[in-house]
Amino acid sequence: MTTDSSSTKRTDGISTFKGQERALRADRLGTGGLLLSVLAATAPLMVVAGVMPTTFAVMGIVGQPLLFVLLGVILVLFGIGYAEMSRHVHNAGAFYAYISRGLGGTAGASAALVALVAYNALQVGIYGIFGFEVSGLFATYADLEIAWWIPALVAALAVGALGWLKIDVNAKVLGVLLVIEVVLVVIFDIAAVADPGKEGLSLHAFNPDTLTGAGVGTALCFCIAAFLGFEQAPVYAEETSRPHVLVPRVMFLAVGGVAVFLAVSSWALTVATGPSAIVGESQKQSAGLLFNLTESRLGGTFTDVLHILFVTGMFAAMLSFHNVVARYAFAMGREGLLPAAFGRTTDTSGAPGTGSLLQTAVSVVIVAAFAFADDKPTGDPTEPVLHLFTWGGNIGALGVILLMAAASFSVVVFFVRRGAAGTQAWRLATSAVAGIALLVIASYTVKDFDVLVGAGPDSSLSWLLPGIIGLALIVGLAQGLFLRARSPEAHARIGLGNEAFQLDKAASS
Numbered sequence: 429m430t431t432d433s434s435s436t437k438r439t440d441g442i443s444t445f446k447g448q449e450r451a452l453r454a455d456r457l458g459t460g461g462l463l464l465s466v467l468a469a470t471a472p473l474m475v476v477a478g479v480m481p482t483t484f485a486v487m488g489i490v491g492q493p494l495l496f497v498l499l500g501v502i503l504v505l506f507g508i509g510y511a512e513m514s515r516h517v518h519n520a521g522a523f524y525a526y527i528s529r530g531l532g533g534t535a536g537a538s539a540a541l542v543a544l545v546a547y548n549a550l551q552v553g554i555y556g557i558f559g560f561e562v563s564g565l566f567a568t569y570a571d572l573e574i575a576w577w578i579p580a581l582v583a584a585l586a587v588g589a590l591g592w593l594k595i596d597v598n599a600k601v602l603g604v605l606l607v608i609e610v611v612l613v614v615i616f617d618i619a620a621v622a623d624p625g626k627e628g629l630s631l632h633a634f635n636p637d638t639l640t641g642a643g644v645g646t647a648l649c650f651c652i653a654a655f656l657g658f659e660q661a662p663v664y665a666e667e668t669s670r671p672h673v674l675v676p677r678v679m680f681l682a683v684g685g686v687a688v689f690l691a692v693s694s695w696a697l698t699v700a701t702g703p704s705a706i707v708g709e710s711q712k713q714s715a716g717l718l719f720n721l722t723e724s725r726l727g728g729t730f731t732d733v734l735h736i737l738f739v740t741g742m743f744a745a746m747l748s749f750h751n752v753v754a755r756y757a758f759a760m761g762r763e764g765l766l767p768a769a770f771g772r773t774t775d776t777s778g779a780p781g782t783g784s785l786l787q788t789a790v791s792v793v794i795v796a797a798f799a800f801a802d803d804k805p806t807g808d809p810t811e812p813v814l815h816l817f818t819w820g821g822n823i824g825a826l827g828v829i830l831l832m833a834a835a836s837f838s839v840v841v842f843f844v845r846r847g848a849a850g851t852q853a854w855r856l857a858t859s860a861v862a863g864i865a866l867l868v869i870a871s872y873t874v875k876d877f878d879v880l881v882g883a884g885p886d887s888s889l890s891w892l893l894p895g896i897i898g899l900a901l902i903v904g905l906a907q908g909l910f911l912r913a914r915s916p917e918a919h920a921r922i923g924l925g926n927e928a929f930q931l932d933k934a935a936s937s
Contacts, residue, residue, distance in 0.1 A: 470745070471742055485710035499687070500687025504683055507676075524540035525923040528922045533922035535905075537922055541901070626702055654690055719734060770782045823893055
């Protein structure tokens with residue numbers, strides 16, 4: 429059998445057998461590009477301006493900075509085993525590939541569908557708050573009233589176009605926006621410390637006594653969503669030249685950096701208002717809290733720029749999640765969990781084009797559905813923010829928390845089956861602890877979903893919305909069982925990625 433040189437090229441053990449159309453192109457990303465692509469999904473300004481005041485207001489927990497520290501520890505424990513497994517598994521399917529290797533192909537098929545639904549929900553949900561904020565900017569600075577869904581649909585098309593391009597272009601876009609966001613938030617942190625509220629430089633927010641009460645478990649659900657993005661590093665493994673080195677490095681840089689950034693920034697909010705006033709001010713001002721604090725300390729121009737960066741940061745997050753969804757679709761198409769058309773990349777850029785088109789179509793349809801259901805006047809946040817953004821964000825967060833828990837236990841099984849339990853004992857212990865902690869957080873998420881989405885305790889939303897993740901899990905399991913019964917070879921290759929093509933190559937030889 430003869431093949432051209434491009435179809436047999438190898439890069440650090442990742443085969444591109446069957447041609448570039450069946451493999452993401454390696455060497456696109458170094459440490460910087462991968463780190464920026466991953467961190468963009470965390471949308472730091474959206475977290476500081478949106479998630480933090482909401483958590484203070486809804487949960488009444490002053491010790492939010494301490495929660496970020498605790499979650500940082502849990503996610504570092506998770507990352508220890510996850511990073512070690514990334515040295516052995518290089519697959520754009522990330523979570524489901526890892527879960528397949530440890531817990532089997534059926535569990536992997538279920539995880540794949542959960543991941544596809546969860547990241548779609550996270551990505552599409554941001555269009556709601558993005559459209560609302562852009563609409564507000566037009567009203568404030570151009571005296572022009574436009575419906576929220578117009579900028580949301582324009583953004584969906586723009587994100588889809590960028591998703592079709594090669595990843596290094598996206599990394600540059602994401603990186604510029606991210607760096608500016610972080611710099612501005614750090615300037616606010618410094619200003620808050622230099623000009624504290626009437627209670628001074630209080631460290632009360634780090635006092636464990638602030639974490640008492642029924643709202644702590646639910647607050648963890650809010651706060652863990654602020655970290656989502658770091659776990660995406662293995663999704664890009666096939667697009668790096670040294671995935672066994674770069675992926676673990678980026679993951680730990682991301683978790684550590686995000687934990688410190690969030691803890692310091694939430695503490696700065698308590699310093700600026702005073703710990704005793706932070707809950708009341710958050711309830712009164714909501715997402716306007718940060719902007720009001722910056723205006724009094726740093727002036728109107730700084731605050732205007734911050735408003736604009738708030739929007740561009742959300743755009744960066746949408747683009748980052750879009751890329752992840754497209755790569756999950758690519759990996760699933762390559763392994764028979766979606767139609768084969770999704771398992772091919774574009775000729776020009778090597779991006780997973782069909783997966784990108786799928787994600788864009790899903791975004792447009794869902795935004796259009798919420799726009800059609802919106803009977804409120806222009807400028808009302810109910811449909812775009814309280815429904816689309818809040819529902820999508822919490823559905824996605826629940827799915828990713830469950831995936832992280834399953835991946836933690838999969839790490840344990842993977843190394844035990846390989847006979848490496850002794851040499852990897854401390855990593856397996858940290859993975860088990862992280863898995864248990866994540867399951868506890870997931871249980872609180874389901875239990876208090878009515879609080880998370882602002883519905884009453886008797887509302888059907890409290891079970892319908894988390895039921896979306898449950899349905900994806902069940903349908904994925906059914907697909908895995910069907911493949912195991914009808915196509916054992918395809919089932920055995922779930923999670924193998926390009927390694928499966930090496931088997932094809934060996935067989936054809």
